[in-house]
Each structure stands twice: as structure tokens, then as C-alpha cells.
Amino acid sequence: MTAPAEIEAPTTGRARRFAALVRKESYQIVRDPSSILIAFVLPLILLFLFGYGVSLDTTQTRIGLIVEQETPLTRDLAAGFQASRYFTVSVGRDRRDFEDDLVLGHIRGIVVIPARFAADYAAGQHPALQVLVDGSDPNTANFVQNYAQATVANWERQRSQEDAGQPPAISAEQRFWFNPELTSRNFLVPGSIAIVMTLVGTLLTSLVVAREWERGTMEAMMATPVSAAELLAGKLLPYFLLGLASMTLCVLLAVSLFGVPFRGSVAALYALSATFLMPALGQGLLISATTKNQFLASQLALISAFLPAFLLSGFLFEINSMPTVIQWITFIVPARYLIPSLQTVFLAGDIWPMFLQAIAIMLLIGSVFFALAARSTRKRIG
Amino acid sequence: MTIDEPFVRISGVVKRFGDGAPALDHIDGQILGGRITGLVGPDGAGKTTLIRLMTGLMLPDEGKVEVLGFDTAKDPAHVQAAIGYMPQRFGLYEDLSVAENLDLYADLRGLPLSERKATYDELLEFTDLKRFTARLAGKLSGGMKQKLGLACALLRKPRLLLLDEPGVGVDPISRRDLLKMVENLTASGIGVVWSTAYLDEAEACDEVLLLNEGKLLFAGAPSELTARVAGRVFKVTGTSGRRREALARYLDEDGVVDGVIQGEAIRLVMAPDVAPPMAATEETTTAPQATIAPPRFEDAFIDLLGGGPGGRSKLAEAQKVFASENGKPVIEARGLTKRFGDFTAADDITFDIPRGQIFGLLGPNGAGKSTTFKMLCGLLKPTAGEGRVAGFDLRRDAAEARNRLGYMAQKFSLYGDLSVAQNLGFFAGVYGLAGARKRERIGLMVEIFGFERLLGMSAKDLPLGLKQRLALACAVLHEPEALFLDEPTSGVDPITRREFWTHINGLVEKGVTVLVTTHFMDEAEYCDRISLIYRGRSIALGSPDDLKKQVANAACPDPTMEDAFIALVQGSEEKQVAA
Numbered sequence: 022m023t024a025p026a027e028i029e030a031p032t033t034g035r036a037r038r039f040a041a042l043v044r045k046e047s048y049q050i051v052r053d054p055s056s057i058l059i060a061f062v063l064p065l066i067l068l069f070l071f072g073y074g075v076s077l078d079t080t081q082t083r084i085g086l087i088v089e090q091e092t093p094l095t096r097d098l099a100a101g102f103q104a105s106r107y108f109t110v111s112v113g114r115d116r117r118d119f120e121d122d123l124v125l126g127h128i129r130g131i132v133v134i135p136a137r138f139a140a141d142y143a144a145g146q147h148p149a150l151q152v153l154v155d156g157s158d159p160n161t162a163n164f165v166q167n168y169a170q171a172t173v174a175n176w177e178r179q180r181s182q183e184d185a186g187q188p189p190a191i192s193a194e195q196r197f198w199f200n201p202e203l204t205s206r207n208f209l210v211p212g213s214i215a216i217v218m219t220l221v222g223t224l225l226t227s228l229v230v231a232r233e234w235e236r237g238t239m240e241a242m243m244a245t246p247v248s249a250a251e252l253l254a255g256k257l258l259p260y261f262l263l264g265l266a267s268m269t270l271c272v273l274l275a276v277s278l279f280g281v282p283f284r285g286s287v288a289a290l291y292a293l294s295a296t297f298l299m300p301a302l303g304q305g306l307l308i309s310a311t312t313k314n315q316f317l318a319s320q321l322a323l324i325s326a327f328l329p330a331f332l333l334s335g336f337l338f339e340i341n342s343m344p345t346v347i348q349w350i351t352f353i354v355p356a357r358y359l360i361p362s363l364q365t366v367f368l369a370g371d372i373w374p375m376f377l378q379a380i381a382i383m384l385l386i387g388s389v390f391f392a393l394a395a396r397s398t399r400k401r402i403g
Numbered sequence: 404m405t406i407d408e409p410f411v412r413i414s415g416v417v418k419r420f421g422d423g424a425p426a427l428d429h430i431d432g433q434i435l436g437g438r439i440t441g442l443v444g445p446d447g448a449g450k451t452t453l454i455r456l457m458t459g460l461m462l463p464d465e466g467k468v469e470v471l472g473f474d475t476a477k478d479p480a481h482v483q484a485a486i487g488y489m490p491q492r493f494g495l496y497e498d499l500s501v502a503e504n505l506d507l508y509a510d511l512r513g514l515p516l517s518e519r520k521a522t523y524d525e526l527l528e529f530t531d532l533k534r535f536t537a538r539l540a541g542k543l544s545g546g547m548k549q550k551l552g553l554a555c556a557l558l559r560k561p562r563l564l565l566l567d568e569p570g571v572g573v574d575p576i577s578r579r580d581l582l583k584m585v586e587n588l589t590a591s592g593i594g595v596v597w598s599t600a601y602l603d604e605a606e607a608c609d610e611v612l613l614l615n616e617g618k619l620l621f622a623g624a625p626s627e628l629t630a631r632v633a634g635r636v637f638k639v640t641g642t643s644g645r646r647r648e649a650l651a652r653y654l655d656e657d658g659v660v661d662g663v664i665q666g667e668a669i670r671l672v673m674a675p676d677v678a679p680p681m682a683a684t685e686e687t688t689t690a691p692q693a694t695i696a697p698p699r700f701e702d703a704f705i706d707l708l709g710g711g712p713g714g715r716s717k718l719a720e721a722q723k724v725f726a727s728e729n730g731k732p733v734i735e736a737r738g739l740t741k742r743f744g745d746f747t748a749a750d751d752i753t754f755d756i757p758r759g760q761i762f763g764l765l766g767p768n769g770a771g772k773s774t775t776f777k778m779l780c781g782l783l784k785p786t787a788g789e790g791r792v793a794g795f796d797l798r799r800d801a802a803e804a805r806n807r808l809g810y811m812a813q814k815f816s817l818y819g820d821l822s823v824a825q826n827l828g829f830f831a832g833v834y835g836l837a838g839a840r841k842r843e844r845i846g847l848m849v850e851i852f853g854f855e856r857l858l859g860m861s862a863k864d865l866p867l868g869l870k871q872r873l874a875l876a877c878a879v880l881h882e883p884e885a886l887f888l889d890e891p892t893s894g895v896d897p898i899t900r901r902e903f904w905t906h907i908n909g910l911v912e913k914g915v916t917v918l919v920t921t922h923f924m925d926e927a928e929y930c931d932r933i934s935l936i937y938r939g940r941s942i943a944l945g946s947p948d949d950l951k952k953q954v955a956n957a958a959c960p961d962p963t964m965e966d967a968f969i970a971l972v973q974g975s976e977e978k979q980v981a982a
Contacts, residue, residue, distance in 0.1 A: 034513045041510030045499060052498045052539075241494025241555075244458045245511040246484045401460060 038247050042255025049229070050259060059225045060267045064217040068271055071213040072206055072279045082165060083109045083128045085119030089136040094143075098134060101176040107168045116153070123155055130154040130165035207282065210275040211363040212336040215356045216327070217271055218294060221264040222301025223308070223326035224319065230256060230309030231318040249398050257302055264298045265291070275367075285366035289376055293362050296380045296387075300355040301326070303390025310397040330356035358382050409433035410563050410594040411457055415466035418452050426452045428617040429466070434563070434596055434610075437589050441608030441625070442598035443700075445896035447867050448614040450598040451491055454567050457596065458488050471562055487556030491567040491598075493548050497541025501532055501551055504540055505558070512559040526554040529584060545768050546577025553584065563594045570604055574767030574937075575924065575965050576972060582607055600894050602701040603925070603965070613704065615896065620707055629698040632672055632706050635660070636698045637679045639669040641691040647908040649691070654714030654905070656680050661702060661711040663901065664908070665928045666948040672702045674710075701897055701925070711901040717851040718879065719909020725884050726914065727758045731794075733885050733916040734762070734779065738788035741774050748774040750939045751788065754932075758884075761907070761917040763930035765968065771939040772920040773889065779918065780887055781805050792885055806835065809883035811874050813890045819863030823854050823873060826862050827880065834881035848876040868899035875906065886910065888919040892926060904929055924964040935971055942975040 050056045086102050088095050103110045111128070113119055122128045133151040141148040152169050154162035233239040242252060272290065275281040304326055312318045332338060333347065334356035340348055351357050358379040365372055411434035418427040427449045434440045434457075442450045455461040456468045459479030467474060473481045495504045505526075509519055527533040530550035535543065540551060549569050556564060566585070570578045582604075585595050589609070597608060605611050606625050613621040613628070621628050642649040650669050654662050658677030663670050671679055671693070679693040705711050732755035739752040749771040756762040764772040777783040779790045781801035790797040795804035817826050827848060831841045849855060852872045857865065862873060871892070878886065886907070892900040907929075911917055919930065927933050928947050935943040935950070943950055951962050954970035962970070 037510050037513070041507050045496065045503070045507050048503060049496065049498050236497075237490050237492030237494045238496055240460065240490045240492075241488065241552075242511065243460055244483055244486065244488035244490075245508065246480065246513065247511050401462070 034246070035248075035251060038251050039255055042247070042251065043258050046229075046255060046259040050263060056225060056229070056263070059228075060221050060263050061270060063220060064267050064271050065274070067213050067217060068210065068274055068279075071209040072275075081109050082107060082130070082161065082168075083111070084165060084169075085116075085122060085128050085131045086110045086112045087114065087116050087119070087131060087133040088112060089114070089134060090139065092139040094139045095134050097180075098138075098173070098176050102132065102169075102172055105168070105172050107164075108172075123153065126155065129158070129161050130169070132165075132169050206279055207368060208364050209336075210271075210279055210281045211367040212334070212360045214268055214271045214275070214294075214363060215297065215334065215336065215359045216330050218264050218268055218297055218359075219301055219326050219330040219356060221260065221267050222298050223305040224322040225263075226256065226260045226302055226305030227308040227312075227318040227322045228315055229260075230306060231313055231315045234309070234313035235315055250395070253306060253395065253398060256306070260302060260305075261295075261298050264301070265294060268294045281367055283367055284370040286371050289366050289371045289373075290363075292380065293359060293366065293376060296383045297355060297359040299387030300383055300390055303387050303394055306394035307390050307397065310394050329354045333357065334360050336360050353386060355383050355386050410436045410471055411596075412469040413453070413456075413466070414469075416453075416456060416463045416468060417465035418449075418456065418461070418463050424617060425464075426617050427456075427463075430614075430619050432612050432619060432622050434594050436562070436594040437592045438609040439585060439589055439595045439597055439607075441605045441611040442596055442614065443600075443602065443605040443608075443611050444614035445600055445867070445899075446894035447616070448600075448896075449617045450600075450614060451567055453612075453614070454488075454565050454596060454598060457482075457563075457565055458486060459483060485562050487559070487561035487564045489549075489552045489556045489564075489566045489569060491571070493540075493552060495540050495548070495552055495555060498539060500537050500539050501543070502536040504551060504555060505536075508555040508558050514559050522558060526557060529587075530554045531580075544574075544577075545572040546574055546580070549573050549577065549581060550584075553581065557588070561593065563596070564588065565596045567598050568600065569597060570599055570601060572768045574770070574922075574972075575968050577767075578604075579969070601923075602699070602704060602897070603963075605700045613707070615708065620704075625700055628703045628707070629700055632698045632703045634695060635673045635675060635706075636696045636702050637671045637673065637693040638665065638696040639671055639679060639681075639691050639693045640667065642669060647912055651714035651716070651905065651908065651912075653680060654711070659710075661705040661901070662714075663904070663928070666946065666951070670696065670702075672698075672706060672710075705897055705901075708898055711898060712905060714905060716906045716909030718875075718906045719913055721847055721851065722879075722910055722913045722915065723882060724913050725758060725916075730757055732756055732791075733758050733793055734918055735791040736775070736779060736788070737790070739775060739778050739785050739790055740787040741771075741778060741783060742786045747939050749778065749785075749936075752934070752936070752941050753788075754934055754941070754944060756916050756918060756932075758916050759911055759914045760931040761911055761919060761929060763927050763933035764918070764920045764936050765922070765924070765927045765933045765964075766936035767922055770936045772922075772936050774939075775936065776887065776889060776918070776920050780808065780810055806881070807883055808885040808887055809878035809881065810887045811878040811889065811891055813893070817862045817870065817874055817877065820861060822859050822861055823865070824858040826873060826877060827854075830877035831880050836881055844880050844882075848880060852876050867895055871895050871899060871903065875903065879910070884915060886915055886917045888917065890921055890923075891919060893921070893923055924968060927964050935968060937972050937975065940975075943971045 086099055088099050099112060102108055111119070116131055116133055119128060119131045123131055131153040133153070135149070135151060138148045150169065150173055152166050154165045156162050272283070276283050305322065308321045308325070309318050312321060330336070333351045333354045335351070336356065340351050340357070343351070362376050362379045365375060413430055413432045416427055416430045417425055419425045430453065442453060444450055452461065456463055456475065457470055459470070459475035459482045462476050467476070469475070470482045471485050475482050496507070499507065505523060514522060527536065530553060532547060532550060532554065535547065540548065543551060553566070553569070564585070569581055573581065585597065589595055597604070599605060608625060610623065611621065611625050611628070612619060646664055646667065646669055650662050650664055653659050653669065653671060658674045659671055659680070660674055661672040673679055681690050681693050734756040736752050736754050739749055740747065741749045752775050754762065764775060766772050774783065778785045779792065779797065781797045781804055784798070792804040793807040795807070797804050818829065821829060827845045831845055836844055849858070854873070857869065862870060865873065892903055907917060919926070921927060930947060932944065932946050933950065934941045943953070947964060950971065951964065951967045954962050954967045959966055
């Protein structure tokens with residue numbers, strides 16, 4: 022008998038197998054419209070949504086303003102509301118004029134200047150306004166309330182200056198550093214880049230590996246001398262590069278189209294993004310290795326990666342205001358570490374101590390995912 | 404290890420999935436070099452599991468598999484370096500071209516660059532894929548895909564080639580090509596495992612391991628198995644058109660092991676030393692003639708399983724009679740044509756089926772059978788032409804027509820997550836049965852098919868044979884006058900298949916009209932007439948015997964249905980070239 026097909030020198034064989042796997046994956050990415058869709062078109066849509074559609078700034082909220090008794094004073098205050106850049110105001114005499122509008126959602130709130138207002142003001146008392154808001158949308162309700170108060174405070178200050186020529190009572194003036202116009206776009210867009218990389222790293226990766234199981238190509242590969250580690254590595258490299266490419270596209274757009282400032286260094290941007298892709302890819306591999314089914318993989322990826330990156334990363338909702346238990350959960354969401362760092366790179370500049378800490382934690386989470394993924398990807402079926 | 408040592412030794416192998424019966428139950432066997440070993444059995448017999456055990460991708464729960472001297476549990480890497488494996492599902496990348504797939508596997512298998520050109524040339528020549536190297540694998544036909552899979556598995560000259568159902572989804576011509584290629588390989592000493600559910604493929608193998616429900620029924624040369632029924636197989640002619648009725652009668656007689664319709668004739672397998680029953684009946688003036696026929700693998704398989712089922716169909720007995728309306732066809736297709744873009748899936752298909760006949764659409768996967776079929780059920784709108792069922796035009800009265808037909812789609816069309824009772828209830832509802840009639844019909848199906856104890860079970864957990872019975876029960880709940888059967892028995896074991904055809908034959912005797920699609924050449928023999936569909940066109944239409952007669956010649960005086968198919972396809976291609 023002849024010797025069994027001799028096995029080549031392990032290292033050259035391994036390098037060639039790895040190169041072959043990477044080449045194969047790259048062809049597939051280029052030829053598969055769904056990869057391109059997830060890596061480039063979806064990020065564009067997200068970016069446009071966050072750049073134009075979603076804004077946490079309230080400009081021009083429609084409200085109803087009730088002036089129960091017309092006096093020069095209340096007319097002056099009403100003018101203050103009308104001049105506000107935050108409100109579009111319809112003026113009425115009675116709150117019943119606007120109740121239906123509020124219920125139907127045509128306006129977001131009703132501000133009532135009560136009949137006693139002028140008298141109270143004249144008496145030197147602190148006059149009260151009534152603000153009725155649509156509590157079904159707490160965010161907007163808050164804005165209406167706060168802005169209404171601010172408008173009144175502003176008016177009072179001006180008024181007292183005019184009245185007496187006296188300096189107004191001491192008031193704090195806020196100054197915002199790093200994002201002086203407080204444009205929410207400036208911190209939403211960097212945050213959405215983390216979401217995009219989660220999509221490519223976790224969703225796309227888990228889909229393509231699950232697809233290999235579904236189509237039976239994984240089985241055919243496994244029956245060749247290729248090792249499980251080579252298979253995994255051959256998958257990772259192309260999607261790692263794809264994730265970075267997708268991120269680069271987003272950054273270019275953010276800066277050129279949305280005018281988001283970029284004050285940090287490109288090195289910091291890539292260091293952070295590349296590290297973030299470790300846990301993202303690791304999670305994708307883990308999901309696909311355990312489900313082996315595209316439908317389940319996509320569901321799991323959306324629930325365990327996309328939604329947490331969205332909701333629990335501090336991207337849209339302040340972590341400090343979450344219930345304690347939820348705050349604990351946010352510690353294992355990799356995006357939680359990336360987003361503040363990315364926002365810093367864009368809006369403030371390089372703050373390496375902060376970045377290094379984020380990088381260390383993301384690497385830690387990533388290595389846990391990889392260890393789990395490697396354990397569940399063995400060269401065995403069933 | 405000498406050349407005579409087996410390449411694979413399987414000793415005492417047991418493999419279980421879940422709590423049910425083991426998928427493989429104490430299997431012992433061997434695979435020899437230089438031979439094609441057929442791994443034969445119906446779906447669910449354990450063929451794929453056994454092949455995966457040989458690749459080392461799966462390990463046995465008990466026992467041991469040794470491949471080329473290596474234990475698959477301890478040394479899978481050496482096993483995988485020496486084998487070529489072609490999984491059941493096309494394991495190649497559809498979005499890579501033929502050449503890119505070859506490159507990938509050449510790299511993975513470590514084929515030195517210096518040998519590539521010669522190896523590629525040889526393999527592309529061998530598989531006749533030279534013209535298609537730039538084509539994406541996903542755009543190849545079923546036969547070409549299998550050939551490419553074979554080429555990739557052969558890149559590094561494996562010593563053992565494992566092919567899991569290479570004949571599935573492949574037209575008969577490509578199937579013959581594949582088999583010929585593999586035969587050439589064995590000449591150079593390679594050991595080949597070829598798994599199949601087609602019993603006719605088993606006959607072409609040098610050795611077979613016959614599996615059924617995880618048990619090894621037979622190991623040895625197929626001729627050794629067929630020899631056991633030699634002299635007991637008869638072809639009965641002269642039943643003058645009442646062959647279905649005659650078959651049902653024969654099957655209930657003592658000493659009849661098995662019987663099937665074969666064109667105009669009946670094929671009977673008798674118990675040892677029992678003469679075939681040849682009495683004249685009231686309908687026949689002359690007694691039927693029985694002649695000894697050469698035994699087939701399937702005859703022997705049924706014999707090994709202890710014989711086929713009886714000829715009585717309770718389903719048919721409960722069926723009302725559809726009286727003939729002076730020969731008016733129940734199903735009509737007139738120039739049915741369907742185009743998808745610039746691809747013509749079905750081109751000018753015309754036929755009609757009189758009441759109480761079985762009509763078959765025979766052809767390989769992708770030939771246009773299903774398209775034609777779907778147009779006739781009103782599921783697909785024809786681009787041109789018209790179809791009628793029970794007198795209703797499918798364009799205008801599709802709903803009316805559909806109420807009169809029962810549709811049995813391929814095996815997985817039931818709701819797997821619904822129980823048997825829920826499936827029956829659902830389909831009864833879909834066909835508009837309600838109240839007492841619904842209860843009565845469901846009760847009847849439960850009784851006929853023996854579902855009493857299974858009513859609460861999820862359909863997906865049923866064994867394949869029972870799934871198939873349930874599918875039939877759901878299709879006939881509303882006593883349709885036309886039955887549409889889409890690949891009704893592919894992959895099921897031969898006993899279930901006979902049971903199924905006993906029911907269908909019985910229903911047809913009561914005037915039910917049947918349209919069946921199949922790529923199974925044997926199944927075509929049950930039909931009164933068949934249309935051969937190839938590349939969207941009907942290339943021949945007639946009774947199975949007519950078609951066979953058309954191609955009979957001196958070299959092949961008694962062609963099989965497959966011979967007929969191949970000859971007719973080749974004939975039609977020559978005609979096209981000449982035109």
C-alpha cells in the first residue's frame with residue numbers, strides 16, 4: 022500500500038489555506054448584494070436618519086397659548102413666546118380652544134397665562150403659569166415644560182432690567198464646551214457609527230457563517246484538511262476589513278456632509294474602531310456557531326447586539342438615568358465604551374487615557390466572545 | 404494493510420439522535436478499494452449518518468469506524484487528508500465560478516501549484532466542464548453541479564471517495580455519466596461509496612450495504628441479493644385493461660409477496676415454490692399469461708422486508724364513484740406556456756386526461772414539470788394557453804377548479820408544528836368541510852390510515868412514511884375528483900410506496916383522475932400515459948409501453964423506462980440540431 026496522501030509542511034499549507042479562504046470570502050462579499058447592502062447601504066440610511074431625521078433638539082414645537090386676560094404685561098409675555106425659536110404659537114382665550122388639538126396631537130402643549138398673572142406680577146409675587154403637556158410623549162413634554170419655563174425666566178429678567186434699570190437677580194448662565202450649539206447631530210452621528218459597525222461585525226458575520234451551515238458548504242469544507250481555527254480566521258479578516266471600510270465611509274460622510282467636527286486623530290479613530298470590531302465579530306461568530314440557521318442568527322444578532330448598542334450604550338438614552346440593574350447590564354455592551362470615545366474623537370480630540378481604558382475593556386469582552394465561539398466551533402456536525 | 408484489506412471497517416457502530424430509535428443500530432460492514440459500494444436505503448435509513456461517520460465529522464456513540472487504517476475518532480485529520488467527500492447538498496459556493504471553486508479546494512487540499520494545470524485539465528476533461536470554467540457554480544444545471552462537486556472531491560486523488568446521494572436532482576443522462584466516471588475511478592484503485600435511495604442505482608454498484616430504519620439488512624453484491632428471488636418474479640400480461648383491479652386481487656392472494664403495475668403488465672414476486680395465480684376472471688375471456696422476468700433489486704428488497712402490503716384500499720372503498728361523462732377529459736392542458744423573463748419554463752404543453760386515468764409528467768428536476776403542474780392547479784398564471792380542471796377554466800374559475808382537486812405537494816408541505824389532528828382539521832377547513840361532514844371525513848381518514856394514537860403528535864416528528872400518509876389524507880379529505888401528486892413517493896421506503904399506490908390505484912378505479920409528477924422512472928410505470936418533459940418541452944407522449952416500444956432495437960430489445968427516457972431525449976436533441 023502507498024502512504025496516505027502526505028500532508029504538506031504545515032506552515033506553508035496553512036498560509037495557503039488561509040489565503041484561499043480569505044480570497045473566497047472576498048469574492049463572495051463583492052458578489053453578494055446583501056453584503057453590500059448591510060455594509061454600505063444600510064449605514065448610509067442610518068446615517069441619514071440620524072443626520073436629518075432624528076434630532077433631539079426641539080425646534081418649533083407647536084403649542085397653544087392661552088391669555089386669559091389681555092393686559093400690556095401678558096401681551097408682552099405672549100410676544101416673548103411668539104418670538105421664541107422653540108415654539109410655534111397659536112394664541113387663544115380659553116383653554117377649551119386647544120383641548121381638542123392637544124388630544125389629537127396637533128399641538129404638544131398648552132401654556133396658560135392665568136387671569137391673575139398681571140396682578141401677581143404687580144404685587145411683586147412670583148407669578149405662576151400653567152403648562153399642560155401631552156404626557157404620552159414624555160420627551161417632548163419635558164421640552165415644552167422646560168422651554169416654557171426658560172422663556173418666562175428670560176422674559177422676567179429682561180423685564181426687570183427694563184423696569185428699574187437694575188441688574189437682574191443673579192442667574193446662572195450655561196456655556197457648553199465641545200458642542201457649543203448643542204447640535205444633537207454632532208453626537209448622534211459618531212454614535213451611529215458604532216451601530217453601523219455592530220451591524221457589519223455581528224449581524225453580517227453571523228448571517229454569512231450560518232449561511233454556510235444552511236447551504237452545506239461548511240460540511241464540505243470541514244471534510245478537507247482545513248482546521249477550525251483557519252476557518253474562523255478566514256471568515257474574520259474579510260469582515261474586519263469590511264467593517265473598517267464601512268466605518269470610514271460613515272466618517273467621511275459625517276464630516277463632509279453633516280459638518281460634524283473631527284478634532285481627534287485618525288489613529289485614535291482606527292484604534293478604537295478596530296478594537297470594537299473584536300467583540301462585534303466574536304459575538305457574530307458565537308451566534309452563528311450556536312444557531313447554524315440564518316433566521317435565528319439574524320434575530321439573535323438584532324436582539325443581543327443591535328438593540329443593546331442602540332438602547333443601552335448611552336447613544337440615545339443617558340445611562341445614569343437608567344435603573345441600577347439595567348446600568349449593570351450596560352457594562353457588558355461593547356458599544357457603551359466605544360460611543361463616548363468616538364464622540365470624544367469627533368468633538369473634543371484625543372484623550373488617550375480614556376481611549377486606552379475603553380480599548381482594554383473592549384478587548385476583554387472580545388476575548389470572552391472568541392473563547393466561547395472557538396469552543397462551539399469544532400470540526401464536528403451534530 | 405494489503406490491497407485486499409478493506410478501506411473502511413465499520414464495527415458495531417451505534418449512533419443516536421434524541422430519544423427515538425437509533426439512527427444507526429449496530430452496523431458492521433466494510434468498504435473495499437477499487438469497488439463502488441452502494442449505501443442503499445430509503446430516506447431516514449441512516450445513509451448520510453454513516454457517511455458522516457466515515458468522514459470523521461461525526462463520531463459514533465458506540466463502536467468504531469476505521470478509514471484507511473485511521474480511527475476516525477482519534478485521527479480525523481489523517482482521514483480528512485485522504486478522502487474526497489461530496490455532501491448531499493451541493494457543498495460548493497454558488498457565487499464562485501467553476502474555476503474559483505476548483506482553486507479554493509486545490510488550496511484547501513494542498514495541491515501543489517506545479518500539478519494544478521495538469522490536474523485541472525484532466526478533471527475538466529473528465530467532467531466535461533471545460534467550456535464552463537468562468538460560469539458561476541450557481542448557474543450550472545443539476546448534473547453539472549454534481550460533476551463539479553465530484554471534480555473538487557477528486558482534486559488531490561483521494562484514496563476513498565464518499566458520495567452522498569450524487570444522483571439526486573440529476574437528469575438520467577447525467578446520472579449515467581456520473582456513474583461511468585466513478586466506475587473509471589475504481590479502475591485506478593480508489594474506493595467509492597455511493598449512497599442512494601434509488602434501488603435501480605443499487606444494481607449498478609459492485610457491492611451494497613442495504614439499510615432500513617438504521618439497520619443493516621444486507622451486505623454483499625447486489626446480484627447475490629437479486630439471486631434470492633430469481634425464478635420467482637413474473638410478468639403477467641393479458642389482464643385486458645383491468646390491470647389495477649387485477650393487481651389488487653393478486654396482492655390479497657396467499658403466496659404473492661409483491662406486485663406492481665408495469666405499463667400494461669403486472670409484475671409479481673411469488674413466495675418460493677408458489678405458482679403465479681393465473682385464473683381467468685369474469686372480465687377476461689382468456690386467462691392472463693405469466694412469464695418469468697429477470698429479478699430487480701427492488702423485488703429482492705421487498706422480499707427481504709417480508710413482502711409488500713395487501714391490495715385492499717379502505718380509502719378507495721369509502722370513495723364515492725365518479726361516473727364517466729362520455730369520455731370528456733377531467734384535466735386539460737392546451738398549449739400551456741410559462742415564461743419567466745426570457746426563460747421559457749414550459750413551452751406549449753398540451754395533453755388531456757380522461758376520467759379514471761393516471762397521467763404522469765416525467766422529467767428531471769428543472770425540466771418544467773412543476774411549472775406545468777402549478778399552472779394546472781391555478782397556482783401560476785400561464786403566459787399563454789389554457790388549462791381546465793373538471794370543466795372549469797383556471798383563468799376564470801380558479802377557485803371552483805381548486806375545490807375539485809386535491810393537491811399533495813412534496814413531502815414537507817404539511818405544517819410541521821401542527822399536530823396530526825390539527826393538520827387534518829386545518830385542511831378540512833381549507834376545503835370548506837364543516838360540521839358533521841367534517842367530523843365524518845376526518846374520522847374516516849383517522850381510521851383508514853391508523854392515526855388514532857398519533858393525533859396529538861407534531862407532523863414534523865412523524866416518520867417519513869407516516870408524513871406521506873398524512874399528506875395523502877389531507878389531499879383527499881374533500882373527495883376531490885382530480886388528484887395532483889407532486890413527487891409523491893420520492894425517498895420513501897418501497898413498502899410505503901406500494902401502500903400509497905394501492906390507495907391511488909383504488910381511487911382511480913372509482914373514477915378519480917390523477918396527475919402525477921415524478922423524476923422516478925419506476926413510478927412512471929404506474930401511469931396510463933406519460934408526457935416526457937425535457938427543457939420545458941414535451942418531447943414524447945404515450946403509454947409507458949408505447950414509449951418503450953418506440954426506442955426498442957436489436958441492441959436493447961426490452962428497454963427500461965430510463966432507457967426510453969434517455970433515447971427519446973437524445974433523439975429530440977438530434978432533431979433540434981438537424982433543424
